[in-house]
Amino acid sequence: MTTTTHILGYPRVGSQRELKFAQEKYWRGEISQQELKAVGHELRLRHWGDQAEAGLDFVSAGDFAWYDHVLGTSMLLGHLPKRHRHGFPDLDTLFRVARGKAPTGCACAASDMTKWFNTNYHYIVPEFSADDEFNVSWQQLFEEVAEAKDSGKDVKPVLVGPVSYLWLGKEKEELGKETGFDRLSLLPRLLVAYQQILTKLQKLGVQWVQIDEPVLALELPKAWRDAFKIAYQVIQGGPKLLLTTYFDHITHHLDKIVELKVDGLHVDLSTAPQQLEEVVAALPQHWVLSAGVINGRNVWRADLSAQLARLAPVKAQLGDRLWVGTSCSLLHTPIDLELETELDPTVREWLAFAKQKCREVTLLAKALDGDQTAIDECARYSAPIKARATSDLVNNPAVRERTAAITDALAERQLPYAERARVQRESLGLPLLPTTTIGSFPQTNEIRTQRRDFKAGRLSEQDYTTAMKGHIADAIERQQRLDLDVLVHGEPERNDMVEYFAELLEGFAVTRFGWVQSYGSRCVKPAVIVSDIYRATPMTVEWTHYAQSLTNKTVKGMLTGPVTILGWTFPREDLTREAIANQIALALRDEVADLQDKGIKVIQIDEPAIREGLPLKASEWQTYLDWAVKAFKISAASAESETQIHTHMCYSEFNDIIQSVAALDADVITIETSRSDMELLKAFEEFAYPNEIGPGVYDIHSPNIPTVDHVVALIEKAETLVPAERLWINPDCGLKTRNWEETEAALTNMVEAAKQLRKQW
Ligand code: GLN
Numbered sequence: 001m002t003t004t005t006h007i008l009g010y011p012r013v014g015s016q017r018e019l020k021f022a023q024e025k026y027w028r029g030e031i032s033q034q035e036l037k038a039v040g041h042e043l044r045l046r047h048w049g050d051q052a053e054a055g056l057d058f059v060s061a062g063d064f065a066w067y068d069h070v071l072g073t074s075m076l077l078g079h080l081p082k083r084h085r086h087g088f089p090d091l092d093t094l095f096r097v098a099r100g101k102a103p104t105g106c107a108c109a110a111s112d113m114t115k116w117f118n119t120n121y122h123y124i125v126p127e128f129s130a131d132d133e134f135n136v137s138w139q140q141l142f143e144e145v146a147e148a149k150d151s152g153k154d155v156k157p158v159l160v161g162p163v164s165y166l167w168l169g170k171e172k173e174e175l176g177k178e179t180g181f182d183r184l185s186l187l188p189r190l191l192v193a194y195q196q197i198l199t200k201l202q203k204l205g206v207q208w209v210q211i212d213e214p215v216l217a218l219e220l221p222k223a224w225r226d227a228f229k230i231a232y233q234v235i236q237g238g239p240k241l242l243l244t245t246y247f248d249h250i251t252h253h254l255d256k257i258v259e260l261k262v263d264g265l266h267v268d269l270s271t272a273p274q275q276l277e278e279v280v281a282a283l284p285q286h287w288v289l290s291a292g293v294i295n296g297r298n299v300w301r302a303d304l305s306a307q308l309a310r311l312a313p314v315k316a317q318l319g320d321r322l323w324v325g326t327s328c329s330l331l332h333t334p335i336d337l338e339l340e341t342e343l344d345p346t347v348r349e350w351l352a353f354a355k356q357k358c359r360e361v362t363l364l365a366k367a368l369d370g371d372q373t374a375i376d377e378c379a380r381y382s383a384p385i386k387a388r389a390t391s392d393l394v395n396n397p398a399v400r401e402r403t404a405a406i407t408d409a410l411a412e413r414q415l416p417y418a419e420r421a422r423v424q425r426e427s428l429g430l431p432l433l434p435t436t437t438i439g440s441f442p443q444t445n446e447i448r449t450q451r452r453d454f455k456a457g458r459l460s461e462q463d464y465t466t467a468m469k470g471h472i473a474d475a476i477e478r479q480q481r482l483d484l485d486v487l488v489h490g491e492p493e494r495n496d497m498v499e500y501f502a503e504l505l506e507g508f509a510v511t512r513f514g515w516v517q518s519y520g521s522r523c524v525k526p527a528v529i530v531s532d533i534y535r536a537t538p539m540t541v542e543w544t545h546y547a548q549s550l551t552n553k554t555v556k557g558m559l560t561g562p563v564t565i566l567g568w569t570f571p572r573e574d575l576t577r578e579a580i581a582n583q584i585a586l587a588l589r590d591e592v593a594d595l596q597d598k599g600i601k602v603i604q605i606d607e608p609a610i611r612e613g614l615p616l617k618a619s620e621w622q623t624y625l626d627w628a629v630k631a632f633k634i635s636a637a638s639a640e641s642e643t644q645i646h647t648h649m650c651y652s653e654f655n656d657i658i659q660s661v662a663a664l665d666a667d668v669i670t671i672e673t674s675r676s677d678m679e680l681l682k683a684f685e686e687f688a689y690p691n692e693i694g695p696g697v698y699d700i701h702s703p704n705i706p707t708v709d710h711v712v713a714l715i716e717k718a719e720t721l722v723p724a725e726r727l728w729i730n731p732d733c734g735l736k737t738r739n740w741e742e743t744e745a746a747l748t749n750m751v752e753a754a755k756q757l758r759k760q761w
């Protein structure tokens, strides 16, 4: 009665980000496609080696991707945007769809990219048209399966399921034509292709296929719910199917799921442990249940003893039909904790990355099978994470007291917005349509090198400070020349808007190699929230105060908000997200107070991550939004009425959260709008958003310099939606990625546009 062990996928990028570097070299024409493919092959073998060494019953195939696994699925299905269909699709086709260009072939617009559920991973959005066909063409998956077999491994390929594939894509409107086309109508054709894929996998000797239907965690419209029945009726007769769900519970669809013609179900018991009993009770007699108990989205060592106790009765009931695995693909975790030699040894014992998580799975399974050595080992392994619960390193009574004392009043400014606006107008003395930027200025090679040298100890603290102040002075001087109204210090000292604060706040651990793929070759290295968070010393005051000392104009202080710091780090699991956000909020609140005491009159608290923190189930949105808004407000509310609080967000969708955006009660919000031609402002107009707004007036992602007329036209459009008295003029965010020449040219035109418009008033 042995328990089957598996993972839902392994990170593909390599512990030293080998895939990233090879991809980028290939794109630059520095290596051949053969060389790139060799790196991919090498990584797959290594990762299968890791999985086999850990003792997993299957290695995972189909989780590798040259850019993204949803795009890989499109390639497999021979289903690419029309403009990219020339001849037989190959690796360069894939890169063209992802990036708009590749070493060979023509340049055509890339496909859109969007967030993979509520993670920080981005996938390439499939584009659907009414006459789309699916022709299994690209052989990558089959080659990988054969490769794994050749290396002597039992392989379980993973496929994005047909319903999820359709759901995750979007209809491509044909311009000027109201097609009324619904992509769900493509399902029958799509299923034929899936059928072919499964037949082919069976011929390759595959026993089990993991078919991912993560959309089952969502609250789906009826037509989509019903689509599952048809889909799994059609794709029969191939290998056994393990239907995998993750990121949330699926009990709301359970009655439908158990009627599907599959051979097993995987549920995420990390995010949603409460669903276990209900799922076990409903499980059809011949199905296996894959218990996803090892968290694929976080970096904590599992409490295997606790899991053992929890799963033992299920094991007794299901016997061989119980599988153990990771909650989701390990794509979302760093690869190897062994590399983190500089972490505090106590903290290190609390963590596990992908490689370690594979071992957790197999150790737990052995213990479940009654192996006494494994049971003892589980207890030993879990001891540090158990001890953490009461560790002085983690629990800080002062922080707990302060969060426990949070009241609703703590989140409120002293005066309502309308009155604050009057006070601020007087104290700031800004013109109509004030101009500003979103915070960062070009991060030159010199800046990056100095920061790196300082970190590595090659540059003394004093020399580093002098250097950064030099960049700040330079940025201030340029902004004065440009005649901007509210200046910024330019963020030269920040490598990343979250990591910067994570390094300065108490309670975070920062890794050296904890990279996680964000999109394509881009990786992020989120900090880990290990303990109660507080601010030991001011974090931004010296830089901001220095910048303000250089000018008579107002300098805007620049902070990252609590929800964004939380959202872009690995959170601890023994506190709610709300509780962690409140701790961060209190730390930021003190920073706001200190900035204000030092004479800073405008403070921006960036919250670009509020939207992406939304729960998967729409019915849970409001609860989240309520605490997220409150955390932001707690951080801002130490500001006196004269101190102007800005916030910044960069989404493409405000309609469904506009009420909460307004509830933030920021005096000014700047948003990314230029690419939507001010359309985004409609949500603000319809809601009668009361406070001031700075819609981005040019797209900083393009090197093109906006003309004065272009900016004037956009602002005139904005004025039809928001009264001019409440409009600010600023670019979109991200100036750190541009150079000074472009930045100055663009801002010159932006300021000129503001001046022209003021004359008309
Ligand atoms: N202040 C940050 C900057 O300008 C904001 C970044 C963001 O919006 N993601 O770089």
Ligand code: ZN
Pocket: 608, 648, 649, 650, 672, 733, 734
């Ligand atoms: Zn932004």
